[in-house]
Amino acid sequence: MGKTDIRVRVRPGRGLVLAGAAAAAAAVSTLTGCSLQLEEAVCGGGHYPVLAVNSGGGDCVPDGEEPAEGWARYPEGKVPEKVGDKWYVYWSTHTLDGKGAIVELPEGE
Template identity: 40%
Template sequence: MHRVRIRSAVAVLALTLLPVTGCNTRERVCRSQEYPVKAVGNRTGAACVPKDQQPPSGYVRYPAGQEPVYIDDEWYRYWQTKVVDEHGTVVEQ
């Protein structure tokens, strides 16, 4: 019984300190060496591209400052409802 209490206390302490340590539990859209791109002509299509490469055919970069960083952040949700052309311009659906 004593061991269960110690384990519970350690778990509570770890969960309490998680925000203080700077750990982020949010899931990133891409890895740190990649950037997100939007699929042309598709509302939900997206991919991640290595930072030293251009987007592949059929994809465009997000406008500067409007890139989704985390799953379900403001820009992630915004771009899930938009379709873009080959120039990255939002088109009416």
């Protein structure tokens, strides 16, 4: 068998433009102290977050379904949407009691 000849046509400067754009984005990130970060949703599409009553922890429930016994919806306006957001952090140290009142979690729970 003969040697295969593969030719790739590259437009001059195209790779340099892309490399330059990537370097510029990295420089801006470094200078401003910002990092490129993807935010992860607490629940996927078609689900909403719930929290464990009298305990730490959370779960996701399909839209249109009620939480199971021992679980509750987050109070209106205090629902975590993204991992690490204000309410996500808050609910890592708080929960709801059996009457729906917000209470602090005992340390270590």
